[in-house]
Amino acid sequence: MPLILWKDSFVTKVKFLDEEHEMLIGIVNELHFSMLAGKGKPVMGEVLGLLVNHTKKHFDNEEAHMRKTKYTGYYTHLQEHQYLLKYLTDFHYSFNNTQVIVSIELLDFLRDWLLHHIEHLDMQLGCYLLDHGVS
Numbered sequence: 001m002p003l004i005l006w007k008d009s010f011v012t013k014v015k016f017l018d019e020e021h022e023m024l025i026g027i028v029n030e031l032h033f034s035m036l037a038g039k040g041k042p043v044m045g046e047v048l049g050l051l052v053n054h055t056k057k058h059f060d061n062e063e064a065h066m067r068k069t070k071y072t073g074y075y076t077h078l079q080e081h082q083y084l085l086k087y088l089t090d091f092h093y094s095f096n097n098t099q100v101i102v103s104i105e106l107l108d109f110l111r112d113w114l115l116h117h118i119e120h121l122d123m124q125l126g127c128y129l130l131d132h133g134v135s
């Protein structure tokens, strides 16, 4: 069973948000699956790299929409993004340069962070964007 199942509570009805969240969740599930399958460092590193890149791209996209629509919750939202991105890039660095491996603790943390962020801050942003003509 995938680590994260897509749920109705993730749906913002903003196309780019929903598509990018689905992809992000897909990559986290892929990382989980690869870990359970005992994949080696090259495969794990590749999936981890994908996750870092997609997360950065997705956050940049949300932040650009927030600036464009003068979203009042911008700084709170930005701080959450910066927290996760730093966590992920630091982990990626350790993975590449030390013996650190992808663990269930990391995956549980990613799942909990994503669920909470999407269901709260991204949902609020989605409602605001819909009200401001982004669909």
Ligand SMILES: [Fe+2]
Binding pocket: 021, 058, 062, 118, 122
């Ligand atoms: Fe998001």
Ligand SMILES: [Fe+2]
Binding pocket: 062, 077, 081, 117, 121, 122
């Ligand atoms: Fe966000």
